Amino acid sequence: MVTELLQKYIWLVQTFIRAGERGLSLEEISDRWEDRFDSAYSRRTFNNHREAVEDVFGIRIECNRSTNRYYVSGAEDVTDENAENAWLINTFTVNNMLSLGKERLSGRVSVEDIPSGHSHLVGVMEAMTENRELRITYRKYASDEAASYTIRPYAVKEYAKRWYIVAYCVERDALRVYGLDRVRDMELTGKPFPMPEDFDVDELFATSFGIYLPQGRGMTVRFRTTEKEAEYIRDLPLHASQKVDGRAGGYVTFSIFVCPDRNLVMEFCKYGSRVEVLSPQEVRDAVAEELSRAAGLYGPGNQK
Numbered sequence: 001m002v003t004e005l006l007q008k009y010i011w012l013v014q015t016f017i018r019a020g021e022r023g024l025s026l027e028e029i030s031d032r033w034e035d036r037f038d039s040a041y042s043r044r045t046f047n048n049h050r051e052a053v054e055d056v057f058g059i060r061i062e063c064n065r066s067t068n069r070y071y072v073s074g075a076e077d078v079t080d081e082n083a084e085n086a087w088l089i090n091t092f093t094v095n096n097m098l099s100l101g102k103e104r105l106s107g108r109v110s111v112e113d114i115p116s117g118h119s120h121l122v123g124v125m126e127a128m129t130e131n132r133e134l135r136i137t138y139r140k141y142a143s144d145e146a147a148s149y150t151i152r153p154y155a156v157k158e159y160a161k162r163w164y165i166v167a168y169c170v171e172r173d174a175l176r177v178y179g180l181d182r183v184r185d186m187e188l189t190g191k192p193f194p195m196p197e198d199f200d201v202d203e204l205f206a207t208s209f210g211i212y213l214p215q216g217r218g219m220t221v222r223f224r225t226t227e228k229e230a231e232y233i234r235d236l237p238l239h240a241s242q243k244v245d246g247r248a249g250g251y252v253t254f255s256i257f258v259c260p261d262r263n264l265v266m267e268f269c270k271y272g273s274r275v276e277v278l279s280p281q282e283v284r285d286a287v288a289e290e291l292s293r294a295a296g297l298y299g300p301g302n303q304k
Contacts, residue, residue: 005052005129006056006122006125006126006129008037008049009049009052009053009056009057011036012029012049012053012061013053013057013059013061013072015029015032016029016061016070016071016072017072019071021071022069022071023064023067023069023070023071023072024069024070024071025068025069025070026043026046026068026070029041029046029070030046050070052129055129056125056128056129059072060072120180120183120186121156121163121180123186123188124153124156124165124180124186125156126188127153127188128153128154128155128156130192131152131192131193131194131195132188132189132190132191132192132193133150133151133152133170133189133191133192133193134150134151134152134153134167134186134187134188134189135148135149135150135151135186135187135189136148136149136151136178136183136185136186136187137183137184137185137186138178138182138183138184139182139184140182141182146184149169149170149171149172149176149178150169150170150171150189151165151167151168151169151170151176151178152167152168152170152193153165153166153167154166154167154168154175154195154196154199154201155199155201157177157201157205157211159210159211160210160211162179162180162181162211163179163180163181164177164178164179164180164211165177165178165180165183166201166204168193175213177211177212177213179211202240206240206241207241207257207258207259208258208259209238209239209256209258209259209260209261209263209264209267210261210263210264210267211263212261212263214259215259215261216259217259218257218258218259219257219258219259219260219280220255220256220257220279220280221255221256221257221258221260221264221277221279221280221283222245222253222254222255222277222278222279223253223254223255223268223275223276223277223278224251224252224253224254224275224276224278225251225252225254225271225274225275225276226250226251226252226274227247227250227251227252229271229274229275230252230254233254233275238254238256238267239256239257239258241256241257241258242254242255242256243255243256253278260280260282260283260286264283265283265286265287265290266290268283268287269287269290269291269294272291
């Protein structure tokens with residue numbers, strides 16, 4: 001039931017996006033609803049869906065009282081390919097389209113095999129929509145055995161082609177992050193939980209790199225790369241706080257504000273000689289040490 005509702009919410013958002021700034025009257029949206037779902041669409045149901053869309057996706061469908069036409073507030077963010085809510089909506093939309101058109105589009109659509117736990121994503125969204133606890137069976141990479149936890153799903157977050165649940169764990173009495181691809185079983189308990197009013201997942205991870213909860217204080221990390229490589233890094237920033245500090249001698253210097261961790265070190269290592277960490281020294285040394293160990297694997301005495 002909730003899965004069907006999510007699909008309807010997404011259809012509603014996409015319909016308003018296509019309508020543009022002019023928006024739609026209640027009569028127009030009702031007609032389109034009836035054509036799509038073959039059922040009547042009352043004002044009350046529409047208003048309930050408007051509230052749900054804002055709760056689930058953070059997207060407001062507002063009414064221009066002078067024209068009595070409805071429109072999406074902040075449509076530029078919803079259609080921005082870099083916006084998180086747009087990415088989430090597009091993920092659901094594309095997955096739905098691929099399922100419906102699997103035969104007709106055979107041989108024409110290529111997607112990566114991503115171990116992101118899509119089978120559990122809708123279940124988590126259901127629990128988040130209703131603020132209900134989940135019971136999960138979870139196995140860490142570092143353990144051979146699975147453990148069971150009761151969690152309160154506050155948010156979902158995507159990172160490096162994987163989905164994660166940001167949740168309060170009842171047994172541990174703390175906030176935790178769980179990879180959906182490591183969830184072996186999931187059950188909606190039906191027990192409600194109070195959602196913290198001031199919770200904001202983007203704010204929580206504002207100084208984090210990757211999916212780990214931030215530890216310690218954030219700091220400015222500066223790095224440089226060639227003008228050519230800078231084009232790629234500008235289009236796909238390493239972090240939301242990234243900015244250009246300067247240009248000189250064919251190089252571009254960037255900075256980000258984060259809590260450095262191993263994920264950040266490995267991200268810099270991924271670029272090899274194309275990126276040089278300038279400061280702080282501790283991050284520069286950590287990257288140099290990791291790259292040195294990697295180079296050692298390819299020394300003359302190590303060739304098999």
